Amino acid sequence: xxxxxxxxxxxxxxxxxxxxxxxxxxxxxxxxxxxxxxxxxxxxxxxxxxxxxxxxxxxxxxxxxxxxxxxxxxxxxxxxxxxxxxxxxxxxxxxxxxxxxxxxxxxxxxxxxxxxxxxxxxxxxxxxxxxxxxxxxxxxxxxxxxxxxxxxxxxxxxxxxxxxxxxxxxxxxxxxxxxxxxxxxxxxxxxxxxxxxxxxxxxxxxxxxxxxxxxxxxxxxxxxxxxxxxxxxxxxxxxxxxxxxxxxxxxxxxxxxxxxxxxxxxxxxxxxxxxxxxxxxxxxxxxxxxxxxxxxxxxxxxxxxxxxxxxxxxxxxxxxxxx
Amino acid sequence: xxxxxxxxxxxxxxxxxxxxxxxxxxxxxxxxxxxxxxxxxxxxxxxxxxxxxxxxxxxxxxxxxxxxxxxxxxxxxxxxxxxxxxxxxxxxxxxxxxxxxxxxxxxxxxxxxxxxxxxxxxxxxxxxxxxxxxxxxxxxxxxxxxxxxxxxxxxxxxxxxxxxxxxxxxxxxxxxxxxxxxxxxxxxxxxxxxxxxxxxxxxxxxxxxxxxxxxxxxxxxxxxxxxxxxxxxxxxxxxxxxxxx
Numbered sequence: 228x229x230x231x232x233x234x235x236x237x238x239x240x241x242x243x244x245x246x247x248x249x250x251x252x253x254x255x256x257x258x259x260x261x262x263x264x265x266x267x268x269x270x271x272x273x274x275x276x277x278x279x280x281x282x283x284x285x286x287x288x289x290x291x292x293x294x295x296x297x298x299x300x301x302x303x304x305x306x307x308x309x310x311x312x313x314x315x316x317x318x319x320x321x322x323x324x325x326x327x328x329x330x331x332x333x334x335x336x337x338x339x340x341x342x343x344x345x346x347x348x349x350x351x352x353x354x355x356x357x358x359x360x361x362x363x364x365x366x367x368x369x370x371x372x373x374x375x376x377x378x379x380x381x382x383x384x385x386x387x388x389x390x391x392x393x394x395x396x397x398x399x400x401x402x403x404x405x406x407x408x409x410x411x412x413x414x415x416x417x418x419x420x421x422x423x424x425x426x427x428x429x430x431x432x433x434x435x436x437x438x439x440x441x442x443x444x445x446x447x448x449x450x451x452x453x454x455x456x457x458x459x460x461x462x463x464x465x466x467x468x469x470x471x472x473x474x475x476x477x478x479x480x481x482x483x484x485x486x487x488x489x490x491x492x493x494x495x496x497x498x499x500x501x502x503x504x505x506x507x508x509x510x511x512x513x514x515x516x517x518x519x520x521x522x523x524x525x526x527x528x529x530x531x532x533x534x535x536x537x538x539x540x541x542x543x544x545x546x547x548x549x550x
Numbered sequence: 551x552x553x554x555x556x557x558x559x560x561x562x563x564x565x566x567x568x569x570x571x572x573x574x575x576x577x578x579x580x581x582x583x584x585x586x587x588x589x590x591x592x593x594x595x596x597x598x599x600x601x602x603x604x605x606x607x608x609x610x611x612x613x614x615x616x617x618x619x620x621x622x623x624x625x626x627x628x629x630x631x632x633x634x635x636x637x638x639x640x641x642x643x644x645x646x647x648x649x650x651x652x653x654x655x656x657x658x659x660x661x662x663x664x665x666x667x668x669x670x671x672x673x674x675x676x677x678x679x680x681x682x683x684x685x686x687x688x689x690x691x692x693x694x695x696x697x698x699x700x701x702x703x704x705x706x707x708x709x710x711x712x713x714x715x716x717x718x719x720x721x722x723x724x725x726x727x728x729x730x731x732x733x734x735x736x737x738x739x740x741x742x743x744x745x746x747x748x749x750x751x752x753x754x755x756x757x758x759x760x761x762x763x764x765x766x767x768x769x770x771x772x773x774x775x776x777x778x779x780x781x782x783x784x785x786x787x788x789x790x791x792x793x794x795x
Contacts, residue, residue, distance in 0.1 A: 237708070242708075298712070300677070300686065300687060300688065300689070301680070301686050301687070304677075304681070324708060325689070325690055325705070325706050325707050325708060326707065328673045328677075328689050328690060329677050329687065329688070329689030329690070330677070331674070331677075332642065332646070332673075332674040332675075332676075332677035332678040332681065333677045333678070333680065333681040333687065335643065335674070335678065335758070336643070336646070336678050336681035336682060337681060339756065339758065340758060341641075341643070341758035341759035342642070342643070342674060342758075342759070343759070344671075344672065344673060344674060345671055356762075358762055360765070361671075362671055363669065363670055363671055363764065364561075364567045364668070364669055364670075364671070365668050365671060366767070367566075367567040367766070367767075368567050368569070368764050368765065368766050368767070369764065369765040369766075369767070370670065370761045370763075370764055371761065371762045371763040371764070371765065372759050372760070372761055372762070373759065373760050373761070373762045374758065374759055375757055375758060375759060375760060376756070376757075376758040376759075409684070412685075412686045412716055412717060412718060412720075413686045413688060413714050413715070413716045413720075414714065414715050414716070415712055415713070415714055416702070416713040416714065416715055417712070417713040418707070418710065418711075418712050418713075419710045419711050419712075419713075420707070420709050420710035421709055421710055424709060425709070426708035426709030426710075427709075428708055429708060432794070432795070456795060467726070474692065474725070474726040474727045475692075475706060475711075477726065480563050480668055481563065481587045481588070481668065481726070482726070484671070488794045489788065489792070489794040489795065499563075499564055499566070500563045500564070503563075506767055507767065509794065510788070510792045510794050511770075512784065512788070513773070523773050524773070525770050526770075526773040527770065527771070527773065527774065527792065528773065528774050528775075528776060528784060528787060528788070528792070529773040529774070529775050529776070530775070530776050530777075530778055530781055530784065531775065531778060532778025532779075532781070533778070536778065536781075537778055537781045540781040540782055541781055541782070541784060541785065543782070544781065544782030544784070544785040544786075545785050547782075548785050548786075548789065
């Protein structure tokens with residue numbers, strides 16, 4: 228019995244959310260009094276693989292065959308499940324990223340495993356049970372889900388657990404994976420990544436704006452504030468519906484759910500659907516000229532005022548703070 | 551072209567979520583149910599792809615008879631026929647198995663779902679169906695174009711997108727951008743009453759998860775208001791008190 232964590236690489240590097248998943252998997256391995264093995268697929272340099280030891284992986288399986296250089300959902304799932312079987316791992320942990328969301332269900336079916344995706348806490352193992360707290364009803368609730376199968380798969384939400392160092396020296400092994408041709412039916416034609424922007428799902432700080440901004444031409448100050456903070460930008464549903472901003476920025480019940488350390492909502496009234504997607508943010512700041520806006524009820528800090536006056540002040544204050 | 555669209559019956563997005571029976575069951579009292587909004591996007595794209603005699607769209611739901619109005623809504627939007635697997639949708643694993651069992655000998659070219667259901671937020675069914683059927687699955691797509699036996703999809707990734715092509719059968723879960731949700735017109739609503747809705751029984755499968763309990767988020771403290779003319783104080787508070795910047 229052991230724990231296996233899949234470490235997703237992007238252009239040969241691991242992101243913070245990966246180290247977080249490793250930290251989380253290490254804590255589960257400790258709970259189970261066993262070791263943590265990581266599996267990496269794609270081109271990752273040895274130095275980067277070694278980094279995984281810092282967060283508790285004692286072994287790293289490295290898969291770097293040509294066929295698997297780029298992400299193929301089906302084939303990656305097969306390789307991870309094969310590694311779990313070979314290692315005798317009955318718990319597989321992944322980051323609940325876009326790719327993780329495609330992989331975890333396939334791995335679960337292969338291993339006949341219960342899957343908890345969107346996990347936000349360490350499992351509770353009282354009385355021989357294995358219960359995972361996960362988000363449900365788009366952030367309006369949590370479901371304590373018992374994984375009743377022998378094998379278990381957990382996909383951890385970004386920013387839910389934090390990165391925790393624990394000294395282990397990671398031994399790196401090459402892992403030979405047999406891939407059947409039918410697992411390679413999808414082909415990536417192009418990858419478009421906005422390199423100058425912070426990706427929203429795993430951002431620690433988020434600046435979000437709504438209809439109160441009046442039009443897409445007014446987003447300059449939102450972007451400036453976000454840049455100064457090192458934050459990702461987001462928006463409300465009416466804004467993405469009106470094409471002022473791309474759909475990928477829409478947070479809320481029918482957009483994406485996020486849980487950053489800081490969420491600044493500017494000119495967003497706080498409809499129940501929007502709150503659902505952001506209510507697990509650790510600190511919420513609301514700036515709105517309507518003191519009756521429902522968003523103030525869930526805010527930690529609030530400013531009742533016109534965004535066009537308040538935001539430039541914040542930008543100045545932030546510049547002074549940084550200087 | 552034959553497309554199967556998987557439909558979830560979920561509480562309306564304005565629903566205030568509460569639980570009963572010592573927080574072990576969702577409180578359905580007074581709740582309005584809708585077609586899961588993402589499934590509606592998937593259905594709308596399926597209808598666009600098959601319009602003008604180019605194919606047919608079947609919707610499938612795993613649920614009890616109470617979900618029939620939601621299935622009729624999907625038929626009103628434009629699906630040709632519907633199947634309901636008569637069972638409580640226990641978890642994604644169970645639901646995906648039922649869909650795969652139904653689909654395995656039906657020769658669907660494409661199986662679509664929404665990116666997730668807005669109740670359990672699983673995001674699991676599409677990829678699980680793909681695995682049960684041993685065909686490719688592409689999760690969280692923003693665009694879907696079909697050209698004969700080959701399809702081009704855009705998949706969301708952190709900070710960008712990936713363009714993927716696939717030949718042959720596949721499953722995909724749809725997010726915003728794939729299509730504008732279609733609104734049923736009067737003709738659709740009238741014809742939905744007479745379109746076929748077949749009810750089939752579920753197959754047995756091992757239990758792998760169960761919900762032990764629900765929790766609602768802890769209430770937040772009261773908001774600390776900062777005067778608009780002293781907005782700069784916010785930066786200090788975020789730095790020294792909240793310690794997030």
